[in-house]
Amino acid sequence: MPKQCELCGAAKAALRRPKTLQSICKACFYTVFETEIHHTIVQNQLFQPGDRVAIGASGGKDSTVLAYVLKTLNDRYKYGLNLFLLSVDEGITGYRDDSLETVKRNEQQYELPLRIVSYQDLYGWTMDAIVKEVGRKNNCTFCGVFRRQALDRGAMLLKADHIVTGHNADDIAETVLMNILRGDVARLQRCTSIVTPGEDGCIPRSKPFKYTYEKEIVMYAYFKQLDYFSTECIYSPNAYRGYARAFLKDLEAIRPSAIIDIIHAGESFEIRQGVKMPVQGTCQRCGYVSSNQLCKACVLLEGLNRGLPQLGISRSALAKARPHLPSSAPDASKSEMAPAATTSDVRQKDTVRTGISTLDW
């Protein structure tokens, strides 16, 4: 005989909640899932009434659930937000074209206006064309750098006050692990912040799912029968994150609180006095925020347009920064990380520089 719901005691339990392993009914699951996100939003004061909020919408489960839940909470608690869907078309045939069809359906289903910005329009290159040029190995570097800027530019077109993305607790815990493994102090400090403040003309971005488990997002989407696109990007091997993810899933299987515990550990790190942090300026070419003369996107674009796509990701450039890097060394070039900030940089100069990771979008 099925158990009673551990929360309401009135209904039969329909599921075991991944985060707490409580047996609960569907109605209670919706309530705790939505209410936790509401509390995250309120406690961190993510929004002001009247804000125009752009939801980074890929058509995937995370951003689809985010759009649905934000709309629900905005209506229920009268946040007073103007919500928009903002999608980036990287130009990946057989992947993004299909997922954009999902976002277009979400536009109708949730009655949220949709804006799409494309790499082709912004940069003159689609990812299909970039992969032809650079091969499959480093293409995630290009995509991650371009996507972050594309989302900002799209949000500016929407005159948005705020960008939200569907990064969930698993994503953030993985990033904490990866930044520890790489000794990337600058990103380790930033990666657990729920909101990136809007400095230097940037639009603030936040992650309302910071404490929301991926398994619960999948469960919510499934029970609510939300319309989302579940294919992985055809170009992304992303080996390094894959290992961090597998490790995290193993830990979660033994102890579900591991995900939140890692996030809390990341939040508690403090940077020792005397470690120089990157100084933010603006790109001399495009005006985007950058700690170097040219932003990463402009460097990568210049390489593409000059027929030297390795510019900005090449091993010779890496070698200058890291003279001790053996040629078979850990796959910095394969990862989505810009090569600027590495353990050896930190060790050699006690200085870290910024780069941009795909997870930042």
Ligand SMILES: [Zn+2]
């Ligand atoms: Zn219940």
Ligand SMILES: [Zn+2]
């Ligand atoms: Zn630039």
